[in-house]
Amino acid sequence: MRPRLLLSLLVLVLAPLAVLGWLGLRVADDQRAAVNARFDAVVQARLDEAADRVGRVMSGRARALSTALDGAPATVAALRPWLAGQTAFAHMLVFTADGDVLFPPLTGARSEAERLFLERTRGLWAGRALAATRAAAGKDGDPPVARDGWHIWYWGGGLNLLFWRRLDDGRLVAAELDRVALLADVVAALPSTQGEAGTERTRLLDSAGRTVYQWGEGAVPPTAQPSHTRALPSPLSAWHLARYGDPPPTAAGGLGLWLGLGAAALALIGLAAWFWRASSHELRLARARVTFVNQVSHELKTPLTNIRMYAELLQDELPEDDERAQRYVAVVAAESQRLSRLIGNILTFARQARETLVLRPVPARLDDVVGDTLAGFGPALAAAGVAVQRVADAPGRVLLDPDLVGQILGNLLSNVEKYAAGAPVRIATARDGERLRVTVHDGGPGVAAAHRDAVFQPFFRPSNALTDRAQGTGIGLGLARDLARLHGGDLVLLPSETGAHFEITLRAPPAPASQEDAL
Amino acid sequence: MRRLILSLMLLPALALADGQQVKLDARLGHPSLAAGQKHTSYLKVGLTGFTMEKAGARTPVNVAIVLDKSGSMSGEKIMRAKEAARRAIDHLAPSDIVSIVAYDSTVRVLVPATKASDKETVRAGIDRITPGGNTALFAGVSKGADELQKFLDKNRVNRVVLLSDGLANVGPASPGELEALGARLARLGISVTTLGLGLDYNEDLMSRLARASDGNHVFVEQANDLARFFALEFGDVTSVVARDVSLTIDCAEGVRPVRVLGRDADIVGQRVTARINQLVSEREKFVMLEVEVTPGELGSERPVAQVKVSYGNLATRSTDTLKASVAARFVATPAEMTAAADKWVMVDAVQLIATEKNRMALTLRDEGRNTEAKQVLQDNAVFLEQNFQRWGTSSLKDLSTSNKEDAKNLEGENWNRQRKKMRRVQYQFDMQQSY
Incomplete structure (x- = not known):
């Protein structure tokens, strides 16, 4: 009886708690997922914004270069001083409409810097490689060909950029954007570290995966994997931004949930305890009643035995012919016998309940x-x-x-x-x-x-x-x-x-x- | 200084006299050449900044102080650096623009470009610096330059003052890359001064960054010297009178331009072009061109070169052009030629040649060829000593002593310190640094 009650009370408490807990965890999971999704969106938006800033720098550079290149003088003699006055670039290639190199001159007088420039761009002008890919104009009916754009090439352990433009007179000009200069501009465009404490850090990684710039207060262990990445817009798409750091903990929501669950558990346990107490009370009451009856029966047993004994003695001693008296005594004896059986039964029942009945x-x-x-x-x-x-x-x-x-x-x-x-x-x-x-x-x-x-x-x-x-x-x-x-x-x-x-x-x-x- | 600032405030941009011009002085080391022989001589094109006529008048500056706050700067170094920067702010006039950038693994723009009138904000920014982390030198300079670009003005002195005590280790970190950054900033009209603090910085990186942008470079061994060097640097910044100086030297027929000593220059055929970012008041900067002159006839006079200089005059805010021509006369004997040699051209040439030898010795030492390096330095000291005997200029004697000292310190624990000192002295002579 008692173990079964205990078991059912346990079920009464644990089953709803389990259901509540499961539901709570589901809600918390959903909440966490929602927070993470929102957080992802915010982080991604920040990376997008950073990438856009670089994109704006690049398109600004493209516009400036495009305007500057239009003013490129025709002769080599005039090109040198003109080039010296340019702030956006230090070196350029000039091709004839046929794709031959006009400047820097392949033969004749040229400076050491020009010689080095020609050397590192050999892949672009030897075999008219650049001129071939940036064809002057399509055949009739072809879609119009772009007049200018970026040209990427890899040299000296990294990405290099040229901005090329087809001039009205048919010449193809290409200004070299120095990698370091470009990097300085990109760094200037990206955010710097703000605030005094933080857990995130964003890195700009070049095409070889090296960190070229980083911002944010968080420390990044060497083995850390970025939580978000974003490639820079063309022409720097070989570079990407990588954001490190954990999403913010959702402690507040979790705490509320566990508090709610705790309250439900307390209520259920209270209810179970009340039931337990109530049923214990009934049991105690029943036991007390049995004990009382048992005690009363014990008290009754001794006088009843005496009554029976004297009734039987009286039966023996009464004269046979006194029928009336005989009949009365017989009734007393029989009834007292019945009563003693009844009491015997009750006592036996009580002993059985106490498991003290022995043969x-x-x-x-x-x-x-x-x-x-x-x-x-x-x-x-x-x-x-x-x-x-x-x-x-x-x-x-x-x-x-x-x-x-x-x-x-x-x-x-x-x-x-x-x-x-x-x-x-x-x-x-x-x-x-x-x-x-x-x-x-x-x-x-x-x-x-x-x-x-x-x-x-x-x-x-x-x-x-x-x-x-x-x-x-x-x-x-x-x-x-x-x-x-x-x-x-x-x-x-x-x-x-x-x-x-x-x-x-x-x-x-x-x-x-x-x-x-x-x- | 405070009086100067006050007077500048009271006397805004008055029209300045037309006489304010950079002095151009183009001379050949040997104006007289022995006839019938091929000669090597030196053509010096010197440019001296004028004095601002109005008392206290000066060019407004746009300066970014970029401080290394990496972990190695902890303690006295950062304390002294902050103190020096704080005092340097006092040199600025209210119309000047200043920004404070500090970097470790990342960069913080502590004070974005702001008018120097609000000195409290600037000082508060400096006070916020706490050291820790790595050294993102490239990014620090880039961000400093970015602050300068917000108010980039041809008629200001645009300068990054970089203080670092360590090696760059985040982002581009090679001397070549930092040199390219310097060249890029020079094109924008920004020069970078590099103050190397202590014995752990990369002197090649720091000197090449400064050289490419025509800034200054100093080796500050003790942190308590920082305030002095900051003061010198700000003195230099605030006395700039000319900018974007471009020199063109067209060598005459029979004169071959061989090389330019010390500075970077382009030689294309007969034409030599060089740039000097800025000229300081009353200080001479020059381009020293080694030329080879073909034999000439006795008694004849031949043009050697035409020199053209254009620059931005910060007093008149106009672009001025100067011209000069150099000729040589042919005399009978080498003795006559030597006797007529130009002392100051020759002294400067000797100093640059000795500097080049010094640089060569350093390269040899880097390659582990210590004995050869030592020999070069000792020979250099003798060469300088001989020239001191000839010209009697004490700077030659000093440089000779300095080379002897260099020769003694090629080995052991002194080498690191000595190497930094050598780079600094080389820089001083090559670039005619004002301090």
Whole structure:
């Protein structure tokens, strides 16, 4: 009873908690995902903004270069001073419309810097490579060809940029954007570190994956992987921005959730505790009631025994002919016997509940025990008009508990008296080795097949017109069966066409011979 | 200084006299050449900044102070650097523009370009510097230059003053790359002065960055010298009178331009072009061209070169042009030729040649050829000593002593310090640094 209650209370608490917890985690997950998504969007927007700034620098440079290159003088002599006055670039290539190098001159006088420039751009002018890819004009019907743009080439361990432009006179000019100069511009365009503390850092990585610039307060372990990346816009698409750092923790939302769950758990535990207390109270109450009845019955037992004893003494001593007195005393004796059975039952029931019922076998004859019990019931049965037919066929002394057997049989006879009045009862005993058998077959209304098991349940009484009038505690048959089982046997209701047919089986070893001799 | 600033405030941009011109002085080391022989001589084109006529008048400046605040700067270094920067701000007039940039692994623009009238804000920015982290030198200079570009004005002195005590290790970090950055900034009219602090900075990187942009370069061994050098630098910045000086030397027939000593220059055929970013008041900067002259007839006079200089005059805010021509006379004997030699041209040429030898010795030492390096330096000291005997100029004697000292310190723990000193002295002579 108690463990089952405990279990159900646990389920009552844990099941809703589990459901709530699961739901809470789902909500927290969703929330985290939402926060992360929002955070991703913000970070990505910041990277986009940084990349756009670089893009604006590059398009500004392209516009300035395009305008500047349009003013490129035609002659080599004029080109040099013009070039010296340019702030955006230091070197340029000039090709004829046919793709031949005009400047710096491949032959003749040129400065050391021009010579080095020609050397590192050899791949562009040798074989007219640049001129070929930036063709002057498409054939008729072709889409218009771009007049200028960036040209990327890799030299000296990194990306290099040329801005080329096809001039109106057909010349192709290309200004070299020094990588370091470009980098200085890009660095200038990107944000610098702000604030005093932070956990993120953004890096600009070049085409070889080297950090060329970084901002933000966060420290980046050497093995860290970026949380977000963004390539720079063309022509610097080989470079990218990499952002390092964790998303901000969503502690606030998580705390609220766990607080809510904790409150629900407390409420449930409180509810369970209340149920537990209430049921404990009922149990205590029931136990107290049983204890009270038990104590009262004990108190009643001694005076009742005295009443019975003196009533029986009086029966013996009264003159035979004083019929009236004899009849009165017989009633007192019978009623006191009935009362003592009732009390015996209650005490046994209480002992059984406390699991203190023990078997006390003594050497005895079953037929004697049955005879004694029947003798006690004689007047009551006679008053109820029940004739007893006896078959005694259990000879020999065995070890059995006479009180216990008397109680079982008494309960059956009590039922006969109550429910089967006016019809004969047949009581037979048999013995087969250790197995003893007593059958009680009355001539009453019997027990419906549907109730055959239920009659043994405590406090059960088959409801019909006949039994409704009868009084009883409702514990007799169940108790009788339990006692029979305690005695190594059973009490069953046999199928019968007329009346109730009970069979008691008992297990009783034969009594030792010495004890038999002694009697 | 404070009086100067006050007077500048009271006397805004008055028209300045027309006489304010850079002095051009083009001379051959040997104006007389022995006839019938091929000669190597030196053509010096000197340019001297004028004095601002109005007392206290000066060119407004646009300066970015870029401070290394990497972990190695902790302690006295950063304290001294902040103090020096704070004091340097006092040199600025209210119309000047200043920005403060500090870098470690990343860059912080502590004070974006702002009028120097708000000195409290600038000082507060300097006070916010706390050291820690790596050295993103390239990004620091780039950001400093970016602040300058917000108010980039041809009629201001646009300068980045960089203080670093370490090696660049975030972003571009090679001397070549920083040199390219310097060249890029020079094109925009920005010069970079580099102050190398202590014994751990990369002197090649720092000197090449300064050289490419025609700024100054100093080796500051002790942090307590920082204030002095900042003061010198700000003195230099505030006395610039000319900018974007471009020199063209057209050599006459029979004169071959061989090379330019010290400075970078382009030689294309007979034409030599060089640039000087800015000229300081009353200081001479020059281009020293080595020429080879074909034999001439006795008694004849031959043109050697035509010199053309154009520059931005910061007093008149106009672009001025100067011209000069140099000729040589042919005399009978080498003795006559030597006797007629131009002392100051020759002294400057000797100093530059000795500087070049010094640089060569440093390269040899870098290659592990210590004995050869030592020999070069000792020979250099003797060469300078001989010229001191000839010309009697104490600077030659000093340079001779300096080379002897260099020769002694090629080995052991002194070498690092000595190498920094050598780079600094080379820079001083090559670029005619004002301090």
